[in-house]
Amino acid sequence: MKVNILFYSMYGHMFQMVKAAKEGADKVTGVESRILRIPETLPENILEAMGALEAQKQFADIPEATMDDLAEADGLILGIPTRYGRMSAQWANFLDQSGQLWLKGTLIDKPVALMSSSATQHGGQESTLISTAASLMHHGMLVVGLPYSYQGQMGVDEITGGSPYGASTITGGQGERLPSERELEGARFQGERLAMIASRLSTK
Numbered sequence: 001m002k003v004n005i006l007f008y009s010m011y012g013h014m015f016q017m018v019k020a021a022k023e024g025a026d027k028v029t030g031v032e033s034r035i036l037r038i039p040e041t042l043p044e045n046i047l048e049a050m051g052a053l054e055a056q057k058q059f060a061d062i063p064e065a066t067m068d069d070l071a072e073a074d075g076l077i078l079g080i081p082t083r084y085g086r087m088s089a090q091w092a093n094f095l096d097q098s099g100q101l102w103l104k105g106t107l108i109d110k111p112v113a114l115m116s117s118s119a120t121q122h123g124g125q126e127s128t129l130i131s132t133a134a135s136l137m138h139h140g141m142l143v144v145g146l147p148y149s150y151q152g153q154m155g156v157d158e159i160t161g162g163s164p165y166g167a168s169t170i171t172g173g174q175g176e177r178l179p180s181e182r183e184l185e186g187a188r189f190q191g192e193r194l195a196m197i198a199s200r201l202s203t204k
């Protein structure tokens with residue numbers, strides 16, 4: 001039972017979230033999970049100007065994801081940072097390579113969980129998650145959200161990411177805020193739920 005966890009990250013927030021999702025997925029018996037990186041598409045001078053080169057070193061040794069990693073998985077967890085209220089171009093570029101999988105219907109009935117991050121609380125995490133879910137429905141995938149059985153999204157005592165559409169984190173304008181324990185717990189919860197549903201659906 002394979003759960004592949006694919007992420008793009010510029011400063012590391014999404015990386016922290018998918019590591020928590022992996023902890024959750026690994027709780028499910030028989031699940032083998034792997035974290036893979038979406039290839040960078042921005043030129044190095046732009047990354048340098050954005051102060052991303054140093055931060056990206058922390059996950060430089062994570063293997064890059066390919067179409068095979070989508071095809072072979074029993075379940076997928078995708079970490080997708082918000083760009084202008086929708087998925088990052090690195091993610092769009094990656095998914096735009098999946099035409100052959102679409103043609104063959106390879107991803108039909110595959111469960112997928114989506115997670116996101118944005119600088120501000122209302123900066124578009126939910127629109128990123130919902131619009132990405134719509135794209136993945138073209139592939140026939142089954143979107144696994146974050147139900148209210150994860151009670152961490154109910155509290156009003158703390159500003160936090162996380163919604164029924166998926167776990168998420170607020171990074172702050174300068175990326176100064178790291179995922180809170182509540183946000184990481186949401187990622188663990190959703191990761192475990194994805195793995196459990198993938199396991200139930202698997203005929204292996």
Ligand SMILES: Cc1cc2nc3c(=O)[nH]c(=O)nc-3n(C[C@H](O)[C@H](O)[C@H](O)COP(=O)(O)O)c2cc1C
Pocket residue numbers: 008009010011012013014015081082083084085086116117118119120121122123124171175
């Ligand atoms: C080009 C660009 C567009 C962005 N658009 C938004 C946005 O619409 N709303 C928002 O709150 N944050 C936005 N951000 C901030 C990113 O969402 C934030 O840096 C990212 O979630 C951090 O995650 P990471 O460290 O994993 O890359 C944008 C950042 C960049 C570079």
